[in-house]
Amino acid sequence: MADRDWSIETLHDDYRQALRIDAVHYDSNTDLQRIRVLENARFGRFMTLDGVVQTTEGDEFIYHEMMTHVPLLAHGHATRVLIIGGGDGGIAREVLRHPSVTHVTMVEIDAGVVEFCKEHLPSLSAGAFDDPRLNLVIADGAAFMRESDAEFDVIIVDSTDPIGPGEVLFTDTFYGHAQRRLRPGGILVTQNGVPFMQGDELTNTMRAFKALFGDATCYLSTIPTYAGGPMAMGWGTDGDARHVSLETLQTRYAASGLACRYYTPEVHKAAFALPGYVARLMP
Structure with missing residues (x-):
């Protein structure tokens, strides 16, 4: 699956983690930060701020x-x-x-x-x-x-x-x-x-x-x-x-x-x- 189908977190310079994007529920910019709500089969819906995962329904x-x-x-x-x-x-x-x-x-x-x-x-x-x-x-x-x-x-x-x-x-x-x-x-x-x-x-x-x-x-x-x-x-x-x-x-x-x-x-x-x-x- 191509990178465009994954949410790849780049918080660390030498380490990456990724969650497959099975659905996109929300994607918008506020005045302060970009907010996305995506879905993954294992973790359920998850929220990212500027690409960094903040929370998932699963855990x-x-x-x-x-x-x-x-x-x-x-x-x-x-x-x-x-x-x-x-x-x-x-x-x-x-x-x-x-x-x-x-x-x-x-x-x-x-x-x-x-x-x-x-x-x-x-x-x-x-x-x-x-x-x-x-x-x-x-x-x-x-x-x-x-x-x-x-x-x-x-x-x-x-x-x-x-x-x-x-x-x-x-x-x-x-x-x-x-x-x-x-x-x-x-x-x-x-x-x-x-x-x-x-x-x-x-x-x-x-x-x-x-x-x-x-x-x-x-x-x-x-x-x-x-x-x-x-x-x-x-x-x-x-x-x-x-x-x-x-x-x-x-x-x-x-x-x-x-x-x-x-x-x-x-x-x-x-x-x-x-x-x-x-x-x-x-x-």
Whole structure:
């Protein structure tokens, strides 16, 4: 099959991955970036921004469950959550599955991403945008973090890779503003790429986190779409939530009513056990 029938991702100079295009559902340019919604027989519908795969129907549950349920169940009594990015609605969907959460602010820079995901990838948000607990703000996430005086129990940064509009969300200044938006015991979680392929990204984030938080590390999750090894999710808090016991996590998970496809309390605990090559990326 010719290259024109494949979506070839060129995020890395020396590595390529490709998904066969079985159908094209959307292809348009916004003011900020080119958005495409394509279909693959194995992964279902998938979205690309400037040629880089962001999410697929087939395995999105892994990313979204691990980005949300790890901090929320570790925290144990979060009521106010901030999402930076996440225009497909998957993070919001998982956060809002927690009945204890009373308010979610979601800041997305590109209204076009939200609108076409509602139309072309509705399973990702699964009605989250209609939940009265969700306040959707179309704005620059870095500016919101700098200017807002609101405080949150959990902040989830569901950013694109540190290129283009997403680059500012990986700076020390941004993380500093995020730290000031956390309530006591609050947790900041970030998307930090695949360490085997993007080691500098994790190292730089962890250097900033260690200057800001009493507990700064990352945890891992294996997501087929994000090839090259497990994905790292940055973790920063001044509390002791990372060390919550397995028994407590099991109790909280049962009480939440969640029935996850990837997350379990056991996976939660194991995700913080880092392979040597990842641990050596930590400053």
